[in-house]
Amino acid sequence: MKILVxxxxxxxxxxxxxxxADGRDVEADFLLRDLNEWDDYSLEExxxxxxxxxxxxxxxxxxxxxxxxxxxxxxxxxxxxxxxIRVWDQAIExxxxxxxxxxxxxxARREAPEMLFAGVQSSDHAFAATGIATAALxxxxxxxxxxxxxxxxxxxxxxxxxxxxxxxxHEMQIDCPAVLTIQLGINTPRYASLRSxxxxxxxxxxxxxxxxxxxxxxxxxxxxxxxRVRRMYVPQKGRAQMIEGSSEQRAARLAQIxxxxxxxxx
Amino acid sequence: MAGPEVTRVLFEDFAPSAxxxxxxxxxxxxxxxxxxxxxxxxxxxxxxxxxxxxxxxGAGLLPRFQSMLATVLSHRTIARxxxxxxxxxxxxxxxxxxxxxxxxxxxxxxxxxxxxxxxHFWHGDFYLWFSLVLDVAGVQLxxxxxxxxxxxxxxxxPKLDYARPDRAPADPDYDRSGYRxxxxxxxxxxxxxxxxxxxxxxxxxxxxxxxxxxxxxxxxSPVGALLAQLMRGAGMSxxxxxxxxxxxxxxxxxxxxxxxxxxxxxxxxHMFTAAGSLMFRDPLAAQRLSRVxxxxxxxxVQFITDFNWKQxxxxxxxxxxxxxxxxxxxxxxxxxxxxxxxxxSLREFAxxxxxxxxxxxxxxxxxxxxxxxxxxxETLWACRTCMACVExxxxxxxxxxxxxxxRRKLVEDGQMDPQLRKTLQTIHKTGNxxxxxxxxxxxxxxxxxxxxxxxxxxxxxxxxxxxxxxxFDPRNQKVSAIFAALLRExxxxxxxxxxxESNAGNDVRRVGExxxxxxxxxxxxxxLASASFNTIVTTDPHSYNTIRNEYxxxxxxxxIQHYTTLLLxxxxxxxxxxxxxxxxxxxxxxxxxxxxxxxxxEAPREILRxxxxxxxxxxxxxxxxxxxxxxxxxxxxxxxxxxxxxAHNRMREAAAIAGLQVYVVSCPKDLTMFEDALKSTGNxxxxxxxxxxxxxxxxxxxxx
Numbered sequence: 001m002k003i004l005v006x007x008x009x010x011x012x013x014x015x016x017x018x019x020x021a022d023g024r025d026v027e028a029d030f031l032l033r034d035l036n037e038w039d040d041y042s043l044e045e046x047x048x049x050x051x052x053x054x055x056x057x058x059x060x061x062x063x064x065x066x067x068x069x070x071x072x073x074x075x076x077x078x079x080x081x082x083x084x085i086r087v088w089d090q091a092i093e094x095x096x097x098x099x100x101x102x103x104x105x106x107x108a109r110r111e112a113p114e115m116l117f118a119g120v121q122s123s124d125h126a127f128a129a130t131g132i133a134t135a136a137l138x139x140x141x142x143x144x145x146x147x148x149x150x151x152x153x154x155x156x157x158x159x160x161x162x163x164x165x166x167x168x169x170h171e172m173q174i175d176c177p178a179v180l181t182i183q184l185g186i187n188t189p190r191y192a193s194l195r196s197x198x199x200x201x202x203x204x205x206x207x208x209x210x211x212x213x214x215x216x217x218x219x220x221x222x223x224x225x226x227x228r229v230r231r232m233y234v235p236q237k238g239r240a241q242m243i244e245g246s247s248e249q250r251a252a253r254l255a256q257i258x259x260x261x262x263x264x265x266x
Numbered sequence: 267m268a269g270p271e272v273t274r275v276l277f278e279d280f281a282p283s284a285x286x287x288x289x290x291x292x293x294x295x296x297x298x299x300x301x302x303x304x305x306x307x308x309x310x311x312x313x314x315x316x317x318x319x320x321x322x323x324g325a326g327l328l329p330r331f332q333s334m335l336a337t338v339l340s341h342r343t344i345a346r347x348x349x350x351x352x353x354x355x356x357x358x359x360x361x362x363x364x365x366x367x368x369x370x371x372x373x374x375x376x377x378x379x380x381x382x383x384x385x386h387f388w389h390g391d392f393y394l395w396f397s398l399v400l401d402v403a404g405v406q407l408x409x410x411x412x413x414x415x416x417x418x419x420x421x422x423x424p425k426l427d428y429a430r431p432d433r434a435p436a437d438p439d440y441d442r443s444g445y446r447x448x449x450x451x452x453x454x455x456x457x458x459x460x461x462x463x464x465x466x467x468x469x470x471x472x473x474x475x476x477x478x479x480x481x482x483x484x485x486x487s488p489v490g491a492l493l494a495q496l497m498r499g500a501g502m503s504x505x506x507x508x509x510x511x512x513x514x515x516x517x518x519x520x521x522x523x524x525x526x527x528x529x530x531x532x533x534x535x536h537m538f539t540a541a542g543s544l545m546f547r548d549p550l551a552a553q554r555l556s557r558v559x560x561x562x563x564x565x566x567v568q569f570i571t572d573f574n575w576k577q578x579x580x581x582x583x584x585x586x587x588x589x590x591x592x593x594x595x596x597x598x599x600x601x602x603x604x605x606x607x608x609x610x611s612l613r614e615f616a617x618x619x620x621x622x623x624x625x626x627x628x629x630x631x632x633x634x635x636x637x638x639x640x641x642x643x644e645t646l647w648a649c650r651t652c653m654a655c656v657e658x659x660x661x662x663x664x665x666x667x668x669x670x671x672x673r674r675k676l677v678e679d680g681q682m683d684p685q686l687r688k689t690l691q692t693i694h695k696t697g698n699x700x701x702x703x704x705x706x707x708x709x710x711x712x713x714x715x716x717x718x719x720x721x722x723x724x725x726x727x728x729x730x731x732x733x734x735x736x737x738f739d740p741r742n743q744k745v746s747a748i749f750a751a752l753l754r755e756x757x758x759x760x761x762x763x764x765x766x767e768s769n770a771g772n773d774v775r776r777v778g779e780x781x782x783x784x785x786x787x788x789x790x791x792x793x794l795a796s797a798s799f800n801t802i803v804t805t806d807p808h809s810y811n812t813i814r815n816e817y818x819x820x821x822x823x824x825x826i827q828h829y830t831t832l833l834l835x836x837x838x839x840x841x842x843x844x845x846x847x848x849x850x851x852x853x854x855x856x857x858x859x860x861x862x863x864x865x866x867x868e869a870p871r872e873i874l875r876x877x878x879x880x881x882x883x884x885x886x887x888x889x890x891x892x893x894x895x896x897x898x899x900x901x902x903x904x905x906x907x908x909x910x911x912x913a914h915n916r917m918r919e920a921a922a923i924a925g926l927q928v929y930v931v932s933c934p935k936d937l938t939m940f941e942d943a944l945k946s947t948g949n950x951x952x953x954x955x956x957x958x959x960x961x962x963x964x965x966x967x968x969x970x
Contacts, residue, residue, distance in 0.1 A: 014704075015706050032696075034695060191680030191690070193565075193680075193779060193781050194779065195558070195678065195780065195781035196781075197781070
């Protein structure tokens with residue numbers, strides 16, 4: 001019995017960041033990396049199933065990303081994941097969520113898990129598409145925004161709940177294998193002590209190339225994506241301006257501004 | 267000069283079978299004592315080996331023994347903050363020791379030197395002085411015991427009522443009446459042995475009144491002689507005296523032998539366990555915590571057998587004197603923690619599990635939880651690691667390392683307050699507890715009209731380790747700016763590490779997150795290695811403690827001082843001349859990590875004197891200073907709503923000082939905690955909380 005958990009190393013902005021020269025992303029130096037918050041919850045959900053099971057359950061985490069994403073995978077290993085897989089190739093750069101889903105689906109075919117968990121969305125790009133797209137590519141049943149799950153390993157189906165608008169709950173049953181995207185708050189993720197993170201550094205991370213997954217270069221990256229980032233920018237802020245000085249000075253300055261704004265009309 | 271006939275009869279008139287019986291009982295008592303000692307030693311040996319011990323821990327047994335002996339003989343630790351008990355214990359101790367030596371002398375003469383070599387010395391003048399000394403010793407012992415009874419029965423100090431803050435009355439291990447019964451049994455038994463000893467002496471004098479070698483020397487045993495006079499005055503005959511003496515002799519002898527046999531099984535064993543505990547005292551027990559050995563499977567303590575033998579010995583050394591219970595700020599604020607009860611719980615647990623012939627299965631050895639003898643996580647997390655308990659313990663019990671070892675296990679299992687968990691993750695991610703970008707660590711310097719050197723880029727004389735609170739907390743940033751200006755004014759060549767500085771890790775380590783502490787310590791040691799400086803100064807006592815005492819274990823050995831000593835030097839050298847006398851009525855709060863931890867009591871007081879302040883000490887000052895409640899990571903955990911806070915307790919103490927103008931602190935966390943407490947205790951407007959640095963600036967005002 002196996003559960004595959006798709007995770008992402010997300011980026012957060014540091015103080016005083018700069019936009020990359022090509023204008024399509026933030027300069028990498030100004031980004032702080034961490035495991036996507038939602039993925040913390042989906043890994044925890046997998047770990048709870050594993051720990052409650054009477055039969056052996058293997059939890060495998062997969063991440064599409066360059067070498068520095070190993071840090072996120074190590075955190076998962078520290079929390080008890082059995083194996084970690086990272087897929088990377090320079091050609092993957094610039095992939096949209098659907099192209100990423102292709103890769104996760106390829107890993108899922110290779111690993112043949114009974115369950116695939118993903119976070120509802122990633123905190124940096126927030127497409128909320130990767131998990132569901134993976135299900136479509138695998139042609140597996142799927143459900144999004146799961147807030148409660150009961151599943152015993154080996155069972156042919158799982159029962160879960162989703163929160164709907166207006167305080168309604170949706171209780172559903174789903175056939176396995178299935179893809180579930182997990183919502184924050186479904187559990188309380190465990191703390192990975194630094195000691196366990198350090199110990200996880202010794203565990204191997206399997207790195208797969210496109211060739212090993214049998215995915216052609218053209219299927220990923222910008223060429224394999226139907227959407228592309230045109231530019232990333234900070235919108236111009238409002239032009240509020242503080243007028244300083246004595247009351248007379250401020251009044252005079254205000255009158256001046258009004259005059260200039262109204263032009264000759266006044 | 268008394269002749270050899272002047273001595274004491276021992277077994278006169280005893281049938282040989284009676285003497286044999288007495289010796290048989292005596293040997294049995296010693297055998298029971300020996301078995302008890304064996305069980306105790308087996309218990310300690312079931313603990314873990316001491317790993318990561320400071321260098322020279324096992325070596326130097328002789329100096330350790332000498333230092334223990336000096337502490338025991340002087341009663342220095344027992345007399346602290348409880349002079350009555352100290353004086354009474356001294357009487358009991360010396361009385362008991364003399365009487366024991368007296369008995370040992372008789373054994374030496376009668377059972378060893380006599381039979382083996384035919385040598386006897388227990389007679390004549392020596393015997394007479396022996397008699398006198400022992401009579402006085404008995405009076406001392408009885409006086410001490412009577413005071414202790416008066417103290418327990420009438421004075422009834424609250425610390426001796428054994429009320430537990432960590433249990434509810436319905437809990438199975440709430441009841442402590444067993445301890446009270448044992449206390450009283452101990453006192454009464456000793457008193458009975460002393461009293462029967464005197465009566466016995468008197469009866470012997472009455473019985474042998476006809477022998478000049480006895481009767482004429484009777485006043486060498488003044489108490490016995492007085493009683494004998496009374497008995498004879500009441501008409502007791504020599505024969506009656508002899509008969510009564512024989513019966514009482516057995517009672518006295520059997521009681522004394524019973525006492526000896528029971529030593530290892532009762533509180534009486536503190537004579538040995540307390541001495542052992544004192545002998546293996548770690549003078550830096552709370553200041554420098556132990557590392558987790560890399561080969562250890564689980565960090566910290568989960569099972570009673572994870573404690574090392576020294577810690578198990580610590581548990582047995584406790585005499586329930588209650589000084590730690592009284593000093594603990596968490597207990598004072600109503601938290602479910604008393605250091606005494608942690609020790610007693612674990613002791614009860616160890617006795618139940620480790621004294622049995624077979625070591626119980628592992629499942630029964632887990633010390634975490636709410637069962638009998640277990641310690642609840644709420645209790646462990648209530649600790650501020652302020653060291654008040656360790657500092658005051660008369661028998662060198664080291665509570666803080668025990669609590670931190672147990673916390674290490676809780677941290678590994680994630681059993682902690684969600685806020686704390688988040689803070690630890692934040693510190694890992696950003697290197698500071700404020701969750702700010704590393705780049706912003708030195709942002710406060712941007713408000714200064716001058717530049718602060720980057721010690722990583724150019725050599726400096728003094729490297730200033732700023733610390734998290736002084737770097738990121740807006741109120742403390744103002745103090746940092748003043749300190750920078752003071753250094754500049756005094757012409758100190760100084761610099762900071764900018765984003766190369768991380769949280770020093772003192773409190774992370776005391777939380778029990780040892781892995782994160784290692785990351786922080788190594789990061790800072792790496793940054794310090796890239797800088798060129800002669801000495802370190804820090805405005806943060808917490809950083810001061812860990813850099814001074816703990817970084818050396820990670821290869822970082824630096825000359826470091828707290829800012830108070832540096833400012834004092836600068837003032838004394840005339841480099842920071844105070845231009846006006848402040849004339850304020852102030853009190854000074856000793857920060858735990860500057861005062862108790864590192865004995866930095868004098869410099870801040872001397873500065874206050876140079877500033878022309880009138881210092882009024884609070885009742886709890888210096889070594890007995892009262893924690894603000896922020897230590898041990900508690901600054902990252904909210905105190906329960908509706909419960910008193912240590913800082914409030916402290917503010918009320920300060921507010922009782924008539925005419926107080928300034929409550930002076932010298933620690934960034936203190937500034938935060940007490941400014942808050944000043945408001946919430948309704949003392950705002952009555953006096954102010956100020957950093958000592960701010961007072962120095964005020965005195966220099968014209969020039970800065």
